[in-house]
Amino acid sequence: MAVRTADAEWRGALKDGTGRIKTESGALDGPYSFRSRFESDTGTNPEELIAAAHAGCFSMALANALASAGHPAERVSTTAKVHLDKAPGGFAIGRIDLVCEAEVPGLDEAGFKAQAEDAKANCPVSKALAATEITLTATLV
Incomplete structure (x- = not known):
């Protein structure tokens, strides 16, 4: 099966250093920093990338499940909200909210809710993040 790669390089100390993240496909090649992660500065951060991966994976999994059940979707739109919180020993991703x-x-x-719950439990990114609480709000329009 496929193996995907991304590279990250960090230079300097945590608060005043800078980094760069890039993917092998070239879809992402951008800066990240303490301020883009913990404040509101420009640049990306690991949590935003996890959110993008989870939203994309869940949307594809749900679309596939719906089509397999004989109900192809016209549209599946998902937002993933990754919560980075202070925890004992530092920071942790405590919860991911999927809003679909x-x-x-x-x-x-x-039928829709059942397919959405199944996709939440079984998309590969949800499985990889199983140690994290994942919530789902799924709306059929």
């Missing part, structure tokens, strides 16, 4: 909205003709609310 989907257009699925011919599917009732109960």
